[in-house]
Amino acid sequence: MAKKKVMIVDDELDFLRIVRLNLEQTGKYEVLTLSSAKYIISQVDVFKPDIILLDILMPGIKGIEACEMLNKDPVGTRIPIIVLSALDKRIDKLKAYKVGVVGYLVKPIEKEKLIANIEKWLTF
Amino acid sequence: MVSLVVGTVLVLTNQLDAIFYGPFTKTNLIQIIITYFVPYLVATYCSAMQAKCDEKDTGEKAEELIRTSQKLLSTIVESAPIRIFWKDLELCYLGCNTLFARDAGMSCPADLIGKNDLQMGWREQAELYRVDDKQIMDSKTPKIGYEEQQTRPDGNIAWVRTSKVPLQDVDKTVFGMLGIYEDITERKKSEEKLQMAYFELKEAQSHLIHAEKIEAIGRMASGVAHEVKNPLGIILLGINYFEGTISATQKDKRETLLIMKNSINRVDKIVCALLDFSRSEELKMKSEDVTLLINSSLGLVEHKLKIKNIKLFQQIEKDMPKIIADRGKIEQVLINLFSNSIDAMPKGGELYVRSYKTKLDRSGRVVSNRENDFFKLSEEAVVVEVEDTGVGIDEEIKKKLFDPFFTTKDRTERTGLGLSVVKSIIDMHRGLINVESEKGKGAKFTMIFKLSGGA
Numbered sequence: 114m115a116k117k118k119v120m121i122v123d124d125e126l127d128f129l130r131i132v133r134l135n136l137e138q139t140g141k142y143e144v145l146t147l148s149s150a151k152y153i154i155s156q157v158d159v160f161k162p163d164i165i166l167l168d169i170l171m172p173g174i175k176g177i178e179a180c181e182m183l184n185k186d187p188v189g190t191r192i193p194i195i196v197l198s199a200l201d202k203r204i205d206k207l208k209a210y211k212v213g214v215v216g217y218l219v220k221p222i223e224k225e226k227l228i229a230n231i232e233k234w235l236t237f
Numbered sequence: 238m239v240s241l242v243v244g245t246v247l248v249l250t251n252q253l254d255a256i257f258y259g260p261f262t263k264t265n266l267i268q269i270i271i272t273y274f275v276p277y278l279v280a281t282y283c284s285a286m287q288a289k290c291d292e293k294d295t296g297e298k299a300e301e302l303i304r305t306s307q308k309l310l311s312t313i314v315e316s317a318p319i320r321i322f323w324k325d326l327e328l329c330y331l332g333c334n335t336l337f338a339r340d341a342g343m344s345c346p347a348d349l350i351g352k353n354d355l356q357m358g359w360r361e362q363a364e365l366y367r368v369d370d371k372q373i374m375d376s377k378t379p380k381i382g383y384e385e386q387q388t389r390p391d392g393n394i395a396w397v398r399t400s401k402v403p404l405q406d407v408d409k410t411v412f413g414m415l416g417i418y419e420d421i422t423e424r425k426k427s428e429e430k431l432q433m434a435y436f437e438l439k440e441a442q443s444h445l446i447h448a449e450k451i452e453a454i455g456r457m458a459s460g461v462a463h464e465v466k467n468p469l470g471i472i473l474l475g476i477n478y479f480e481g482t483i484s485a486t487q488k489d490k491r492e493t494l495l496i497m498k499n500s501i502n503r504v505d506k507i508v509c510a511l512l513d514f515s516r517s518e519e520l521k522m523k524s525e526d527v528t529l530l531i532n533s534s535l536g537l538v539e540h541k542l543k544i545k546n547i548k549l550f551q552q553i554e555k556d557m558p559k560i561i562a563d564r565g566k567i568e569q570v571l572i573n574l575f576s577n578s579i580d581a582m583p584k585g586g587e588l589y590v591r592s593y594k595t596k597l598d599r600s601g602r603v604v605s606n607r608e609n610d611f612f613k614l615s616e617e618a619v620v621v622e623v624e625d626t627g628v629g630i631d632e633e634i635k636k637k638l639f640d641p642f643f644t645t646k647d648r649t650e651r652t653g654l655g656l657s658v659v660k661s662i663i664d665m666h667r668g669l670i671n672v673e674s675e676k677g678k679g680a681k682f683t684m685i686f687k688l689s690g691g692a
Contacts, residue, residue: 125467131474138481170463199466201512220470221505224477
């Protein structure tokens with residue numbers, strides 16, 4: 114079975130590495146990590162991810178802005194986005210859902226829960 | 238006679254020195270005159286009269302002089318705006334002015350003559366007065382400007398500022414004592430009021446400082462919480478990764494990783510509670526039915542109450558008015574209080590939940606008729622009480638009860654933020670929360686909320 118493609122965007126490099134290790138450990142996913150949302154559109158067009166895990170609070174382009182950019186992109190608009198952030202205020206979640214994200218997960222998160230959420234949207 | 242005049246002049250000179258070289262104000266000038274000059278003048282005249290009599294001058298001129306002097310002395314004693322009295326060596330009254338006689342419950346000074354303090358309205362203080370008088374006469378030393386109490390004929394206690402001097406004749410033999418006092422009850426009352434106001438102000442200031450500290454912790458907590466959650470996420474996923482690399486038989490390694498995970502969950506719990514504590518901007522205030530809020534919150538702890546063998550008594554007034562509140566936050570407060578009550582009754586007990594309407598009739602920090610106070614006196618408000626028959630809280634703990642990170646429970650289970658979050662939420666609602674408790678006698682938390690129709 115072909116591996117599902119997961120793109121992770123987060124400015125925390127260690128976090129990117131550990132999520133990649135965990136996902137690759139399952140043998141079910143091919144992972145691309147981006148430490149900034151600056152090139153998200155071009156990378157989406159090239160990598161063609163099945164799902165995007167996106168941080169909110171990043172230097173430069175913020176998560177919400179990145180979502181808006183993806184919504185305007187013909188490829189990006191079809192990809193489910195799950196927010197993976199340390200922010201868990203109601204207002205942050207509301208803003209994210211408003212720009213069309215399908216899930217909002219708050220750090221720290223267990224691998225099992227993360228994978229369950231990814232799988233839910235991959236099979237949707 | 239000449240020596241008496243010289244003596245008077247000397248004393249006056251000394252007083253003037255005190256006036257001009259001491260801190261001079263209108264008040265202390267009057268005080269100095271009342272305290273020093275009047276008694277000295279009276280004492281001098283008494284001595285003069287004594288001296289005159291001693292001279293056995295029976296001439297008409299001398300008699301006239303004595304009569305004039307007596308009249309003048311009597312006028313001075315009666316006109317002085319202070320109480321004046323004098324006693325003999327046996328501590329019996331020789332005379333006084335009308336103001337003093339009235340304080341003693343007599344209609345005129347003559348009624349007092351020959352009587353002592355034990356026969357006056359101030360029996361409670363009589364012994365004290367007599368000891369003072371005796372000491373002044375024995376030591377020939379005045380006792381000036383001291384404050385003492387005096388029981389009046391109507392039973393009221395007055396405050397007086399007294400000065401007493403020994404009465405001496407020309408050869409310095411003491412033949413009695415002279416006392417004066419002014420009634421300072423009103424001043425004392427004002428001082429007490431001022432002191433009360435000072436203490437209230439101090440208390441308000443300390444509340445304010447405390448509130449500012451808590452607010453600062455809240456602001457800091459929000460920032461710190463975000464910074465902590467990121468590395469926590471990395472550590473947790475790191476543990477998850479190692480879990481995937483070890484076999485089921487490596488029990489020690491699995492157990493170690495489990496302990497690490499539990500610790501991360503504990504840190505996360507603290508961070509979440511800190512975030513709760515700092516979240517004031519998210520209030521969604523609406524008109525809410527307090528009975529519904531109580532019932533929905535009780536529903537979440539119902540099971541726990543049964544397990545712990547706790548009897549629930551709901552005493553909720555019918556047709557309660559609605560309150561202005563954030564539903565989720567007030568439910569959080571109630572669940573927190575219910576959970577604390579359950580923890581306080583490990584061997585079972587009774588939980589009382591009451592709600593009723595009341596009129597705020599006691600002035601306090603946020604209840605008064607000042608413009609900025611959220612609650613006004615006589616305003617109607619909703620009261621919610623959560624009372625248990627648990628272990629209770631002692632005085633020392635009560636003082637710190639709402640402080641962040643203060644807990645009496647096991648730190649692995651509790652963050653010590655529960656009640657500080659409760660307080661923070663009630664503060665956000667600008668409501669009131671109060672705890673009454675005694676060690677071993679349960680605890681009662683009382684909250685007051687504004688009516689949704691209120692100002």
